[in-house]
Amino acid sequence: MTSIKRIRLSQYSADVMDTTDDDILMSPSSPHNGLTKSDDLGDMTFCMSNYAKEALKMMYMMRQHHMLTDCVLEVDNELFHVHKVVLSSASPYFKAMFTGGLKESEMSRVRLQGVCPSSMAKIITFMYTGRIHISEVTVCQLLPAATMFQVPNVIEACCAFLERQLDPTNAIGIANFAEQHGCTILKQKANQFIERHFTQICQEEEFLQLSAMQLVNLIRKDELNVQEEREVYNAVLKWVKYDEDNRYPKMEHILYAVRCQFLTPKFLKEQMKNCDVLKRVPACREYLAKIFKDLTLHKRPIVKERKPNTTRMIFVAGGYFQHSLDILEGYNVDDRTWTTLPKLTVPRSGLGAAFLKGTFYAVGGRNNAPGASYDSDWVDRYDPLSEQWRPCAPMSVPRNRVGVATMDDLLYAVGGSSGNEYHNSVEYYDPEQDRWFVIAPMRSKRLAVGVAVVNRLLYAIGGFDGENRLSSMECYHPENNEWTDMPAMRYPRSGAGVAVLNQYIYVVGGFDGTRQLSSVERFDTDNKVWETVTPMKTSRSALSVNVIDGKLYAMGGYDGTHFLSNVEVYNPSDDVWEDGVPLTSGRSGLASAVIYQPSCPQNYSQECTVAQNPTKRDYDDNRRLPPNNDGNNSSMNCNYSSNVYQNLRGSGSGSGNHDSNETEETNCDENEESPKKNKSTCIFTQMRERCRTRSRHLHPLQQQQMQQQKLNDINSNLEKVIRNHTKCKNPNASCSMQRLRRRFQYFLYNHIRHSDCQNKGNENNNT
Known part of the structure; x- marks a missing residue:
């Protein structure tokens, strides 16, 4: 006891x-x-922990009844009876006014300018209660008032409120608003949002209202999240055409901020020939002509590629472990975690992979399923936003252990094999036409070839020609459509991992015909020489290599005995290999590619959905968080009350009580009539209507699900036809049927897509 x-x-x-x-x-x-x-x-x-809170409650009640108030604030003919000591304890502005020897310290009635009555009422109520209600209409007046009176808690609450309202329609306005009032953190958040959602923001009216200097400062940023530089160029053209007569003279200065070195020669040629704005500015045409010449001469760009400040992931697809795998996983480089993604449509190993315009492509490979082993000409694309796989046009021939790379917005498939036939053929895929085009063949047949692109030159390295492992390397010139020999590697190898870092092409591991290799070579594309670097800790072939943050990631492979799950990371500045986060399972013959998270409309549409619920928009405390669902804000108010009471003790003042019904704050909201809201210059005036408009339309995922259901129904009927009509004992029959099924499915997909487009067009015409 x-x-x-x-x-x-x-x-x-x-x-x-x-x-x-x-x-x-x-x-x-x-x-x-x-x-x-x-x-x-x-x-x-x-x-007594609640004493300060209770004291402020009593003060607030006394203010409402004009008890012991020693000052009257006059704002636009409205009067506010207050206690000087409370205002001085909560605001350095009022403390200086009432204690700094100014004439207001002796006045019983003070007139304030530069603030509206509703904002003044909210701030005074907050000083007594630690609670404040913020809405879309009031925030634009409340934040300047809080800044004027130096009330940091209200400033933080307004900034937190505005941060949650960020949307492509208002992000630029919020950034400018934050800059005007010295809200550094809010400005930083808004600018990050603009960088991540640039593709959507450049479609909005605010973007077209930017000044030339603001536009240049925006498009110069390395963190701009765009899939290709063409998006930035088109945004600049759109900005100029909005007021062409006044803006076209500024085009030359703005164009220097666009990284035109990463535009394709084909696109540059079209612009110089057809763009009306460029015709009015000869200096711009000359500038683009110089860049076009540098690109065709394969000079290294003098500017660096953009590095968006978004989540970076390595997508790993397929592979082999006892049989071909259909897995797709993503490795988040920032938090070092693996995520399972939708499976491949068909298991495959020895495939190639690449990202092109924000889409992940899985190319070729081999399905080593029991009883049905065949090489594949299939190509599938995966959209990270919709999380859906879609078929593409098949290649001209099946390609197992194919080399894949992207150049000039085209997807190249190099070498590989089909059964016992080894390829020296090469073809590229144009996603705009959904077609494959065959180009000049390589000088050597190459299975398990490594490919890389540097300065618009395609390199094919090593491989197996059916008899020997190769150390040779050849280079493809797209302007001449021809291959030329390049200096050979020091060691022959096939199944090596290949990646580009700066001007170097790294060739990692592989198989020399007798054993797996741990050695690493790199080719200096400037000096045209090979050199060796520190070998890996583990010998391996049939691995995959990627580059992120200036480091090489060597993943998976086969060491001659085991299928590997371990990952090694190479830092060229230290010339050291370190252990990375392993794969979820061991495998060889996998493919991988790096993606920066694309700008997703869902990221901000969810915020707009929250915006329609006013209970989640009210900030009832001085912190950067919304109120608790249970409405219990006592701890927040107590913290504020303690701080104010501490200041009151220093000023030598007394105590009071608080009426739970905040009459003045309620009256302020009621006085804000709807006509005033409509006339307000608030940056949110169109947000809610845009959100409602979005909700009226069918979500793209629902459209894709309906389309996929059509494909599934047709494909099930196709399966029945194949089972009923296939009476063949040929061991290659299953392979032929798989190809037939695949091609038929691809045909049906495009037919349905074309039909849907026609139906939408007819609906629009009828409307």
């Missing part, structure tokens, strides 16, 4: 005057109560 300590009343009155803010209530039952055996009859200190 807890013993009760006896307090000597003779010392109580003296001790209570010496109480400090650091005093706490020490429980007699606590083993560390600060009392020794000799102090059993000593003094105790008590701290």
